[in-house]
Amino acid sequence: MSGFSRGIAKLVSSDATVTITDPTGPTADLQAAAGINDITSTDGSVTITNPTGPTTNLSVSVTGGGITVLTGDGTTPTGGGSQPLTLATVTTAETVGDASHVPAVTTDVKGRVTGMVSTLISIVSTQVSDLTTTLSAYLAKTGGTMSGAIAMGANKITGLANGTAASDAAAFGQIPTVGTGLVNTAGVWTPDATVVAELTATQTLTNKTLTAPVVSSIVNTGTLTLPTSTDTLVGRATTDTLTNKTLTSPALTTPALNGVTVSGTPSAAQVLTATSGTAADWQTPSAGALTNAQSFISATIAYTTAAVNVTSLSLAAGTWLVSALLTILNGSTTESMDIWIGTSSASTTGELVSSSAQLGASSYGSLYLTGIVTVASTTTMYLNFKSAAGSGTIQYLSVANNLANITGMTAVKIV
Numbered sequence: 001m002s003g004f005s006r007g008i009a010k011l012v013s014s015d016a017t018v019t020i021t022d023p024t025g026p027t028a029d030l031q032a033a034a035g036i037n038d039i040t041s042t043d044g045s046v047t048i049t050n051p052t053g054p055t056t057n058l059s060v061s062v063t064g065g066g067i068t069v070l071t072g073d074g075t076t077p078t079g080g081g082s083q084p085l086t087l088a089t090v091t092t093a094e095t096v097g098d099a100s101h102v103p104a105v106t107t108d109v110k111g112r113v114t115g116m117v118s119t120l121i122s123i124v125s126t127q128v129s130d131l132t133t134t135l136s137a138y139l140a141k142t143g144g145t146m147s148g149a150i151a152m153g154a155n156k157i158t159g160l161a162n163g164t165a166a167s168d169a170a171a172f173g174q175i176p177t178v179g180t181g182l183v184n185t186a187g188v189w190t191p192d193a194t195v196v197a198e199l200t201a202t203q204t205l206t207n208k209t210l211t212a213p214v215v216s217s218i219v220n221t222g223t224l225t226l227p228t229s230t231d232t233l234v235g236r237a238t239t240d241t242l243t244n245k246t247l248t249s250p251a252l253t254t255p256a257l258n259g260v261t262v263s264g265t266p267s268a269a270q271v272l273t274a275t276s277g278t279a280a281d282w283q284t285p286s287a288g289a290l291t292n293a294q295s296f297i298s299a300t301i302a303y304t305t306a307a308v309n310v311t312s313l314s315l316a317a318g319t320w321l322v323s324a325l326l327t328i329l330n331g332s333t334t335e336s337m338d339i340w341i342g343t344s345s346a347s348t349t350g351e352l353v354s355s356s357a358q359l360g361a362s363s364y365g366s367l368y369l370t371g372i373v374t375v376a377s378t379t380t381m382y383l384n385f386k387s388a389a390g391s392g393t394i395q396y397l398s399v400a401n402n403l404a405n406i407t408g409m410t411a412v413k414i415v
Contacts, residue, residue, distance in 0.1 A: 273415050274319050274372045283415070291316075295383075296408030301394040307386040309345040310394060311408055317377050319415035322353065323370040324383050326394055327405040330359045333390035339367045341409065345382045352381075364395075372414070383409045 094116065096103035101118035108114050125131045139146065163170045181196040182189050193201055197208075218224055227233075234240045255262050259278060266272070266282040273283040295311045310326065326339055336358045343350030353371030373381065385394060395405035 274374070275415065276319075276374055277372070291318075291413035292411060294408065294410040296406065297394070297396045299396050301396075302391070303385060303387055303394060304391045305387055305389060307346045307348075307384055308394075310339075310383045310385050312345070312380050312382045313409055313411050314378060314380050315373075315375055315411055316413070317375055318413050319372060319374040320411045320413050321370065321372055322381065322409060322411045324368070324409040326367045326383075326385060326407050328359060328365050328367065329393050329395055330361060330363055330365065331390045331392040332361050334361045335359060335390040336388040337367060338386050338388075339369055340384050341369070341371070341373070341381055342384065343379060343381065344384075346384055348384075361390075374415075381409070381411070 096116045096118045098118070100121055102121060104117045104119045105113055106115040157169075160169060160171045162174055181192050183192045191198060193203065197203055197205060232240075234242070257280075260274065261279050262272065262281065263279070264281040267284075270282040270284050272280050274280040293313045293315065295313050297311055301308060301310060313322075315322075322341055324339060324341060328337065336356060338354065338356045340348065340351045340354035342348065342352050352373045353369055355367060355369035357365065357367050359365040367385075394407055396407055398405045
């Protein structure tokens with residue numbers, strides 16, 4: 001197009017370029033003819049080209065308005081051909097705004113951007129509808145009171161401190177291992193009194209060993225006095241040996257006296273009668289003369305260290321109380337002597353009762369023994385003697401040296 005024709009109301013470019021060309025090259029300024037109301041580009045770019053190059057600056061003027069020249073806002077170099085229009089710098093290039101900020105833009109009167117800043121997003125609670133009501137349904141990270149159960153969804157609660165009050169939650173390390181000795185009552189674990197001994201409960205202990213116990217008091221109807229020195233208490237159902245004890249009005253049920261068990265309860269005129277070597281009971285003596293036997297020596301019997309028979313008695317079947325007495329004149333050596341009654345002559349075989357003594361040198365002495373023997377049939381009983389190391393004589397029935405020398409044995413039938 002070589003010029004602007006009168007009557008053109010508007011030049012419009014849909015591809016962002018409007019080109020006005022003067023192919024012959026004007027010798028003066030190219031002017032837009034009067035009457036053009038507007039030159040418009042849809043993206044704001046207009047190119048006016050003078051291919052031959054004007055000798056003066058190309059100017060565009062309009063009578064009646066329609067094109068606004070932004071004087072001073074852009075510059076072009078002098079010269080022919082297409083020249084770029086350089087806009088003046090308005091502000092520094094930058095990026096403003098992020099997830100927590102919004103950009104604040106300022107412009108001049110011509111709509112040009114003169115500045116941009118980031119402003120922190122700040123919303124007060126009163127600007128949000130029902131915020132307080134909505135947040136009240138959630139538990140705060142610090143403090144707060146729950147009004148209902150919390151479903152953990154199979155997740156753990158970690159970092160829990162040990163509980164100190166009865167209503168505190170217990171950490172896993174505080175929870176006792178469930179086993180014998182604990183019972184759960186309404187969610188509370190307590191000792192099982194049937195298994196565990198408690199400090200203050202009244203309980204019966206069975207098969208327990210108390211090591212160095214201190215018993216301050218015993219609750220009973222009487223007082224138990226414990227010995228202050230080392231001693232052994234006598235049990236009610238144990239076999240014990242009492243030494244130096246005085247029994248006041250004892251009630252003895254089936255007592256054992258020197259190995260002989262006494263049974264029965266006596267009646268008037270009864271006597272304690274041995275029924276065997278280990279048993280006796282209360283019996284009424286049989287009517288008739290008392291049966292007895294005796295045997296004494298009538299001559300001196302010399303002895304050394306060999307066993308000798310002194311005398312003997314034949315006893316009928318029954319139980320007999322036998323006694324023996326020996327009068328000894330010892331030799332020059334102090335020695336130990338033994339006498340015994342048995343079923344063998346000058347032998348310890350069949351010994352039933354015995355006694356021993358020690359006699360000084362060249363002195364008189366007596367040996368005595370008594371005991372109960374039971375024979376099933378007529379049996380000869382022998383009184384025997386033995387000196388351990390010396391020699392002497394056994395004296396017979398006589399009176400000499402102001403002594404009654406009696407040697408022999410007697411027997412009384414008691415059953």
